[in-house]
Every structure is written in C-alpha cells, then in structure tokens.
Amino acid sequence: MTGTLPVRIELERQLSRPSVRVLLGLMVVVPCVVGLLLRAGSARSSLDGNLVAAVGTGSAGNFTMLSLYGGAQLFLVITAAYLFGESIARESEWSFLRVLLTVPVTRTRLVLHKFAALVVLLFGAVAVYTLVSYVVGLALFGGGDLTPISGSGTHGAAAIGRLLMMTAYVMVYLLWVGALAVLLSVLAGDNPALATLGTVAITLLFHAIGGLTSVRAVVETLPTHNFSAWLDAARGTFDPTRMAWGLFTSLFYGSCLVVLAIAAFNVRDVRR
Amino acid sequence: MFVGGALSDAAVPLAGTALIVVGWVVVLLTVRARRPRDIATDDSAMLRVHHLTKRYGARTSLRDISFAVQRGCVVALLGPNGAGKTTLLRAIAGLIHPSAGSAYVMGRRITPGAAVLARVGVAIEEPGLAPHLSGRANLEFLWRASGRPMAEAQLELAAELAGLTPYLDRRASDYSQGMKQRLALAGAMLGLPELLLLDEPTNGLDPTQTRELGATLARYADSGRTVVLASHHLAEVDDVCTDVLVLHEGELRWCGPVSEVQHAAGTITVGVADPAGALRRLTSGAAWQALPHQPQFRVGARTIVIDLCGNTVRAVLAAVADSGVPVDSVRSSSPVGDLYRELTAKGSP
Numbered sequence: 001m002t003g004t005l006p007v008r009i010e011l012e013r014q015l016s017r018p019s020v021r022v023l024l025g026l027m028v029v030v031p032c033v034v035g036l037l038l039r040a041g042s043a044r045s046s047l048d049g050n051l052v053a054a055v056g057t058g059s060a061g062n063f064t065m066l067s068l069y070g071g072a073q074l075f076l077v078i079t080a081a082y083l084f085g086e087s088i089a090r091e092s093e094w095s096f097l098r099v100l101l102t103v104p105v106t107r108t109r110l111v112l113h114k115f116a117a118l119v120v121l122l123f124g125a126v127a128v129y130t131l132v133s134y135v136v137g138l139a140l141f142g143g144g145d146l147t148p149i150s151g152s153g154t155h156g157a158a159a160i161g162r163l164l165m166m167t168a169y170v171m172v173y174l175l176w177v178g179a180l181a182v183l184l185s186v187l188a189g190d191n192p193a194l195a196t197l198g199t200v201a202i203t204l205l206f207h208a209i210g211g212l213t214s215v216r217a218v219v220e221t222l223p224t225h226n227f228s229a230w231l232d233a234a235r236g237t238f239d240p241t242r243m244a245w246g247l248f249t250s251l252f253y254g255s256c257l258v259v260l261a262i263a264a265f266n267v268r269d270v271r272r
Numbered sequence: 273m274f275v276g277g278a279l280s281d282a283a284v285p286l287a288g289t290a291l292i293v294v295g296w297v298v299v300l301l302t303v304r305a306r307r308p309r310d311i312a313t314d315d316s317a318m319l320r321v322h323h324l325t326k327r328y329g330a331r332t333s334l335r336d337i338s339f340a341v342q343r344g345c346v347v348a349l350l351g352p353n354g355a356g357k358t359t360l361l362r363a364i365a366g367l368i369h370p371s372a373g374s375a376y377v378m379g380r381r382i383t384p385g386a387a388v389l390a391r392v393g394v395a396i397e398e399p400g401l402a403p404h405l406s407g408r409a410n411l412e413f414l415w416r417a418s419g420r421p422m423a424e425a426q427l428e429l430a431a432e433l434a435g436l437t438p439y440l441d442r443r444a445s446d447y448s449q450g451m452k453q454r455l456a457l458a459g460a461m462l463g464l465p466e467l468l469l470l471d472e473p474t475n476g477l478d479p480t481q482t483r484e485l486g487a488t489l490a491r492y493a494d495s496g497r498t499v500v501l502a503s504h505h506l507a508e509v510d511d512v513c514t515d516v517l518v519l520h521e522g523e524l525r526w527c528g529p530v531s532e533v534q535h536a537a538g539t540i541t542v543g544v545a546d547p548a549g550a551l552r553r554l555t556s557g558a559a560w561q562a563l564p565h566q567p568q569f570r571v572g573a574r575t576i577v578i579d580l581c582g583n584t585v586r587a588v589l590a591a592v593a594d595s596g597v598p599v600d601s602v603r604s605s606s607p608v609g610d611l612y613r614e615l616t617a618k619g620s621p
Contacts, residue, residue, distance in 0.1 A: 003304055004419045013413055018404050095400035099459065102365050102394040103418045106385030109303050116300065244282035244289065251292040266384070269368040 004105045010117035014083075020121070023079055027129040030075060031067050035136040038063070059144030061159045063137030064130060065166065065234060071129060072170050072227055077203050078196075080122055080174045084181035085188075085195030087114045088265065092190040098270050107266045115182055115258060122178060123171045130167045152236035162233045169230035169243055176223045176250045177203055179257035186265045223253040315379035318343045318467055318498040319364065324373035326359055326522075333359040335522045336373070341500065343466075346493045346512050348530075349502040350612050351519035357502040358397055360519065361469050364500075365394045377467060390418060393465035395473060399456030403445035407436060407455050410444055415462050425462050433488050434458035435481065449476035457485075461492075468492065470501040486512040518612055540578045540588055543601035547571045550597040559594035563587060574600075 014020050042057045056066030088111070091097040100110060146162055147153035154162055177199060184195040206224040209215065219225060226246030232238045317340040326334040334356045341347050351357050362368045364375045366384045374381050380388040401410050408427070415425040431437045434457040439447065447455065453476045460468055468489075474482045489499050490512050501513075518526035544550040551571060554560055567588060568579040578588060592599065 005417045006419060009413065009416045013402070013405075016405060016409070017402075094402060095398050096402055097400070098362075098365070098367050098396065099394075099400035099414065100417060101367060101385065102389055102392070103414065104366065104385045104387070104389035105417065109385070112300060112303050239281070241281040241285075244285035248285035248288045248292070251289055255292055255296065267369070269362075271362070271368070 003109070004103055005100065005110060005113045007113050007116045007120070010113055011120055014117060014121055019086075020083070023082065024125055024128065027079075027125050028132050031129060031133040031136045034067060034070070035063060035133075035140045038066075039140045055147065055149050057141050058147055059141055060134050060137030061144070061146035061163055063141055064133040064163055065146070065231070067133035067137075068130065068166055068170050069228065069231070071126075072173060072230075073207070074204075076126060076129065076170065076174055077177055078200055079125055080177040081181045081196045081199035081203070083118050083122055083125075084115070084178040085185050085199055086192045087118060087182055088185040089188045089190055089192035089195050090185075092270075093192060101270055108262050111182065111186070111258070111262045111265050115178070118178060118182075119175065122174060126167060126171045126174070130163070130170075134163065146234055148231065148234035153234065154236055165233050166230040169233070169246065172247050173227055173230075173250050175254040176257065179254040179261070183257045183261040183264065186261045186268065223249050225249065315376055317341060317376070318345075318378060319500065320376040320379075321360070321364065322374050322376065324360070324363060324375060325371045326356075326363060326368065327371040333522050334363070334370075337519075337524050338373075339517060339524060339527045341498060341515065343498055344493055344496050345514045346489055346499045346501070347515040347517060348513040349500060349517045349519065351502075354521075355519040356522040357519055358471055359522075361394075361396050361471050361500070361502060365389065365392065365396065365469060367396075390420075391466045393460030393462065393468045395456040395460040396469065396471040399452040399459075401444045401447075401452065401455055404443070406441050406443055407431075407447070407451075407458075408440045410455060411440075411459055411462060414459050418463075420463065426464055427458075427462060430458045430461040430464070433461055433492070435484060435488075450478070450481065453477060464492075464495075464497070466497050468497065468499045468501075470499065472503060473501055474503060539580065540585065540592075541601075541603040542576045542578065542592060542597075542599055543574060543603075544576060544597060544599060545574065547574065547576050550595075551576055553597050554592060554595040557591060557595035559591040563591055 038053060038057050041053065053066070056063050088097065091100065101107070105113075145153040145155040146159035153159070180202060181195055181199040184198045185192065188194040188198070203224065206222045207227075210219050210222055210224050212219065226242050226249060229242035229246040232240070232242055319341040321337050321339050324334055324337045325332065337356075337360060349357050349360065359368065363370050364377070364382060366382045366386055366389055369384070376382065377386075377388050377392055380386060382389070401407075402413070405413065408431075411425070411427050411431070412422070415422060415427065428437070431440050434454045436451070436454040436458045439451050439454070442451075444452070444455065453473065457470070457473055460470065470489075473489075474485060477485060489501065493499050493514070513530055515529050516526060517524060542550075548571065551569065554576070563583050564587075565582040567581045567583060570577045578592075580588060589602065592602075
C-alpha cells in the first residue's frame with residue numbers, strides 16, 4: 001500500500017478538470033494574441049512612445065521577457081491564485097472534501113500533497129507560457145540578442161540560459177501567491193471565488209504599496225518587492241543579489257503561509 | 273557574467289533559500305513516509321461512542337452521547353431535524369473535533385485521518401462528487417486516493433450493490449439526485465468496508481429503490497459487517513435494522529435492539545365490513561395460531577385493531593392475508609415509530 005492521496009493521482013485529477021484545461025489553453029493563446037497585437041502595433045509604428053513594448057518586439061528573447069513581465073504582474077498571478085485558491089474551497093463546495101478526508105487522508109497530508117501537485121501544474125503552465133512566447137516571438141520578431149532596456153545584452157546559448165533562469169525565477173516567485181491562495185482557500189470555507197479574488201486583490205495591493213516611497217521600510221519587506229528582479233538577468237553582466245533575495249522572500253513567505261494553512265485546516269471542522 | 277562581489281552579496285539569501293528548500297524536502301518525505309497511527313484499545317465492539325459532546329459556541333449539538341454497536345448489526349439512528357444525527361456521524365468519521373469524549377472503531381480511537389477509517393465507508397449528507405468526472409472515474413479516483421491497489425476496490429460489486437451499474441459511465445453532473453445518492457453509496461461501499469456510516473441514504477430514492485436498498489444493507493450486515501444509518505424513513509427500521517438509536521436535541525433518548533422496541537407498542541388497524549365474522553375467521557386461521565405471541569385485539573364498528581404484542585408487522589399481516597378475510601383497508605402503527613414519536617415529543621424527558 002502506498003501513501004494516501006499520491007501527488008500523481010491528485011495531479012491527474014486536476015488535469016482532468018475542464019477549467020484547468022482552459023487555463024492551460026490560455027497559456028498558449030495569450031502569448032499568441034499579445035504577439036499578434038504587438039506585431040500589428042509595430043507595423044503601424046504606434047509603439048514609438050512605449051519603450052517596453054518597443055523593446056519587447058526586438059527579438060524572440062525580448063518578447064518572451066515582455067510576456068513574463070506582464071504575466072508575473074497579473075496573468076500568471078491570476079493563474080496561480082485560481083489553481084491554488086480552488087484547492088480546498090472548491091472541493092468543499094462539491095462536498096468532496098469530506099469524502100477525501102474519510103479515505104482517510106490526514107489534513108496535513110491533504111494540504112501538502114495538493115500544494116505539491118499544484119506546484120507541478122503551475123510550473124508546467126509557466127513553462128508552456130514561456131515556451132509558446134518564445135516560439136511566437138521567433139515567428140513574429142525573429143531570433144537575435146536578448147537586449148534589456150538599458151545596458152548590454154546577451155546572445156546565443158547564453159541568452160537561452162538567461163531566459164531559463166528568468167522563467168525559473170518567475171515560477172518560484174509565484175509560490176508565495178499560491179501559498180496565500182491555499183491559506184485563503186482553507187479560510188474561505190466553500191467559496192473558491194473568495195480565495196482566488198482575495199489572493200489577486202492582496203497581490204495587487206502589495207504592488208500598489210510597493211510604489212509608495214514614503215513607506216520604504218515596509219515596501220522592502222513585501223513579497224512583491226523583488227518581483228521584477230529577474231529582469232536583471234537580461235543584462236550581459238548582472239548582479240544576482242536582488243534575484244537571490246526575491247527567491248528567499250518568496251520561499252519564506254510561501255512556507256509561512258503553507259504552515260498557517262495546515263494549522264488552520266487541522267483545527268477546522270469539515271462539514272462539507 | 274556576474275558583476276564583481278555580487279555572488280558574495282547574494283550568499284545570505286541563497287543560503288536561506290537552500291535551507292528552506294531542504295526543509296521542505298525533509299517535511300514532504302516525512303509526511304510521505306508517515307502512516308497515521310491508531311490509538312488502540314482492547315474493545316471488541318465495532319463502534320463505541322464514549323461520552324461524546326460537541327459544542328458550537330454556546331449551542332450544544334451533542335450532549336454526552338455513549339453507546340456501543342456490535343458487529344453484524346444494522347443500526348438506525350433516528351431523530352428529527354437538528355437532533356444531532358449528522359453531527360454524530362461526522363464525529364465518528366473524524367470530520368469534526370469533539371468538544372469532549374471520543375469515538376472508537378474496532379477499538380481504535382477516531383482522530384482526523386485515523387488509519388482505521390480505511391475500514392469505514394462513509395456517505396454523509398449530500399453526495400460528494402467531482403461533477404466533471406463520470407461515476408466510474410469518481411469511484412476510481414476515490415479508491416486510488418486511498419493508495420490501495422485497484423483490484424481491492426471491488427468497484428463493480430459496490431456499484432451493483434448500490435444499483436449504480438447502468439449509470440456508471442455517465443458524467444456525474446448529469447446525475448439525478450437519486451443517482452448521486454447511489455454514487456455516494458457505491459463510494460462508501462468500495463472495498464466492502466467493515467463499517468458503513470450512511471446519512472439519509474434513501475434521499476432521492478423511490479419506494480422500490482428504498483426497499484432494494486434495505487435488502488442490500490441487510491445482506492451487507494449478514495456478511496458480518498456493520499451498518500449505521502441515519503434515516504427519517506421509519507418503515508425501514510422494522511424491516512432492516514437490528515438496533516435503534518433515538519437522538520433528540522443532542523441527547524440519546526433510546527438505544528437498544530429493535531426486538532425490545534417491538535414488545536413496547538405497535539398496532540395494525542384492519543378495516544372490514546363484518547368485524548365479528550372476520551375476527552372468527554382470523555383467529556381460527558393456522559397462520560394466526562402459529563404467531564409467536566398471541567396478539568390482543570379490539571373490535572370497532574367496521575375495524576379490528578390488533579396489538580402486535582411483540583410480533584412483527586409482516587407476520588401479523590401475513591396471518592390476516594392467510595385467513596382469507598376480505599379487507600377494506602390496513603393502517604399500521606410501527607412500534608419503532610411509536611417509540612420515536614414518544615421520545616421526541618415536545619417536553620419529553
């Protein structure tokens with residue numbers, strides 16, 4: 001007998017959900033749509049005033065970078081919030097949570113194994129998103145160097161290596177978002193929308209606070225503080241310090257939030 | 273590639289990151305390897321509830337409940353809405369934390385996720401299912417989540433027992449309430465567990481299906497397994513159940529075998545055109561005289577009221593039918609129903 005609720009089984013079940021499949025489909029569709037819009041925009045020379053978009057159309061690597069930038073700010077955050085926010089609350093809404101718990105699966109194991117399965121799913125989604133972005137970028141804007149807004153760029157295999165590094169950073173960065181969504185999913189009872197929307201709202205709030213220079217000390221402790229640190233990796237010679245702090249804070253906050261979720265779930269009465 | 277001194281600046285957060293990653297790997301491996309431990313006693317009862325109390329804030333849902341259920345019994349858990357039936361089943365299934373007391377299954381104390389729950393099938397309240405999956409996929413996922421080999425699930429048998437076989441490959445979202453109920457029942461019966469906890473299993477079933485379910489549960493118990501079912505269908509109790517628990521306002525008002533209840537009360541009122549003549553034919557019939565206890569009776573203007581006196585409703589009705597008396601109507605008052613009404617009446621102790 002293997003352990004209860006194996007991660008692989010949970011992952012298979014998540015993948016069988018129509019909404020998850022739609023979400024994975026969006027990982028393909030969104031970069032295509034963004035790429036086509038940028039292409040159309042650049043053809044009309046309407047990007048002159050938009051430096052970020054102009055840089056984004058410079059090469060496949062640059063387009064990938066632009067996709068990741070937009071994704072890490074909102075689209076991938078929504079994806080993580082949805083996947084993880086549904087984890088406990090949706091099962092509760094379906095009255096499936098108590099069925100699982102009487103399998104029996106311990107509460108701690110249920111949260112951890114669901115989290116692990118969703119991490120695999122999220123990483124897969126981000127990987128697909130990045131890969132599609134690169135392929136779309138290659139088709140629409142051609143190969144070429146990975147060039148940041150300022151400073152020297154990288155090219156060839158080094159550029160691919162940097163893109164992989166950026167993708168890995170975004171994956172890890174999103175872990176605290178997922179952990180927050182799991183905690184809210186436990187606290188939301190049988191209301192998954194509350195968990196998802198709550199997570200997105202809190203993330204956006206942190207981003208908004210991050211723009212306030214008057215509360216610098218607070219801003220530096222927020223998990224969103226280093227969300228764009230991976231852009232440093234686009235430079236020919238870069239300082240990995242911000243990325244290292246970004247990884248640490250994401251994992252630290254993520255770990256704390258998962259522990260809180262487990263504690264909250266363990267003391268909760270499951271009625272559905 | 274890196275600017276000068278950058279790696280040394282990044283050393284602290286990288287070391288912290290590595291520590292967190294290693295910590296989580298250890299936690300995951302520990303949780304993966306760890307089996308929930310049972311706290312065992314030498315109790316031989318299949319189910320024992322010991323001074324169990326559950327409070328939600330100021331409201332007490334269960335008050336000092338104690339009883340034991342032996343193997344091979346079908347136990348009816350009766351009580352009006354809000355009596356605490358579902359709360360009691362949830363506590364036995366480890367879904368809620370009792371405020372005081374404990375439940376034991378096969379001598380092992382129930383805690384959330386206790387290993388002994390693998391030997392308990394549970395279907396509480398509305399059926400829990402993943403709507404996007406077929407009935408079969410729901411059952412398969414449920415079993416695979418238990419980590420046991422699929423061959424031990426006896427999925428086809430469980431589906432057959434629950435009357436779900438024809439609908440097994442339909443999407444659960446297309447199921448009627450009755451089919452959902454059967455799916456929940458089949459899920460509870462997967463692996464043919466030694467103890468079944470069923471909450472209102474006849475909800476959504478028509479009278480024929482309800483009768484079939486009763487027969488299924490009786491067969492299930494005949495194989496030495498135990499069934500506890502919370503139900504409002506008092507008629508099921510006489511035919512199927514061996515024991516009765518009556519809950520009212522969170523208190524256990526009655527706990528005992530159905531046979532004890534049957535000695536307490538119960539009548540059948542038979543409507544006939546000629547009561548005196550009917551009574552002569554009835555009492556001279558062989559089936560009437562073969563009844564284990566001679567029933568008492570009262571004759572009305574166009575009725576005969578028969579006190580069961582410990583006989584089952586079925587046996588007395590068979591005696592009436594055997595006598596050949598032309599019957600206009602039959603009204604039965606179940607002994608369990610009488611007891612239930614008496615115990616749950618307003619102001620009863």
